[in-house]
Amino acid sequence: MIRITGLSKAFLTPSGRVTALQEINLTIDKGDIFGIIGFSGAGKSTLLRCLNRLEEPDSGTIRIEGNEITRLDKVQLREARKKIGMIFQQFNLFESRTVFGNVAFPLEIAGYPKERIRERVEEILELVELTDKIASYPAQLSGGQKQRVGIARALANKPDVLLSDEATSSLDPKTTWAILNLLQDINSKLGLTIVLITHEMDVLRRICRNAAVLDAGEIVETGPVARLIANPQQKTTRLFLASDGLPAAARAGHDPHGGEESRDAG
Ligand SMILES: Nc1ncnc2c1ncn2[C@@H]1O[C@H](COP(=O)(O)OP(=O)(O)OP(=O)(O)O)[C@@H](O)[C@H]1O
Numbered sequence: 001m002i003r004i005t006g007l008s009k010a011f012l013t014p015s016g017r018v019t020a021l022q023e024i025n026l027t028i029d030k031g032d033i034f035g036i037i038g039f040s041g042a043g044k045s046t047l048l049r050c051l052n053r054l055e056e057p058d059s060g061t062i063r064i065e066g067n068e069i070t071r072l073d074k075v076q077l078r079e080a081r082k083k084i085g086m087i088f089q090q091f092n093l094f095e096s097r098t099v100f101g102n103v104a105f106p107l108e109i110a111g112y113p114k115e116r117i118r119e120r121v122e123e124i125l126e127l128v129e130l131t132d133k134i135a136s137y138p139a140q141l142s143g144g145q146k147q148r149v150g151i152a153r154a155l156a157n158k159p160d161v162l163l164s165d166e167a168t169s170s171l172d173p174k175t176t177w178a179i180l181n182l183l184q185d186i187n188s189k190l191g192l193t194i195v196l197i198t199h200e201m202d203v204l205r206r207i208c209r210n211a212a213v214l215d216a217g218e219i220v221e222t223g224p225v226a227r228l229i230a231n232p233q234q235k236t237t238r239l240f241l242a243s244d245g246l247p248a249a250a251r252a253g254h255d256p257h258g259g260e261e262s263r264d265a266g
């Protein structure tokens with residue numbers, strides 16, 4: 001379980017103070033696929049980056065499985081981060097390392113023996129269906145393949161929590177679908193908690209069970225995705241849903257976790 005209490009964060013810029021997060025309170029269940037939605041600048045990335053303290057909160061506490069992340073010193077934080085995988089929007093791969101080298105990286109940092117690293121990398125590349133690209137460099141891969149390397153790297157050390165910042169926003173619908181299926185698969189097979197930022201309604205509807213709506217650094221609404229879609233309480237939520245371009249009634253009857261073919265799939 002992830003428990004966020006009273007989390008605030010502001011940035012000091014030459015033109016003044018920018019409040020990115022204000023008194024965020026949020027609980028995310030273990031094993032959930034939790035969506036964070038909201039318009040550009042709402043504070044989504046800042047919130048996600050606070051969870052592994054890539055961004056230092058100004059105040060508030062973050063607990064992941066009882067471990068108070070906000071209290072850890074540098075050494076403890078490095079340890080805790082081994083169990084928090086992160087997928088970046090822009091892939092953030094090492095261009096000079098092969099696919100193998102990229103996925104092996106967190107395992108090298110964790111000090112695993114060579115044979116164990118090879119074993120694990122091969123295992124995880126199989127999961128993301130990239131076995132044939134093990135010796136390729138990022139420049140030789142498509143966007144979707146790079147994203148899958150990013151996912152493999154994030155999962156290499158068997159994290160308890162996976163943070164994903166717009167992992168599919170630069171991908172075509174077919175590749176997006178494949179990545180979402182993969183995340184869903186990993187969630188059910190490994191039981192890890194996924195916290196996922198998205199601005200795409202399809203992504204939210206397709207794989208998130210619960211979600212929070214951020215607006216100007218505050219959570220304005222949170223709950224099961226089916227409820228948010230069927231009965232949004234806040235203007236921001238309604239605007240966000242409307243930005244999908246579909247009538248609300250059509251969405252209300254749609255089961256986000258049903259096995260039916262999506263109308264967008266073909
Ligand atoms: N390093 C920074 N320095 C100054 N201001 C920042 C910094 N990072 C974010 N901000 C500001 O904090 C606010 C929240 O930014 P954040 O990146 O969290 O938004 P977001 O919801 O992820 O937006 P997007 O959908 O565009 O990615 C914005 O006003 C942004 O300009």
Ligand SMILES: [Mg+2]
Nearest residue numbers: 044045046165
């Ligand atoms: Mg962002």
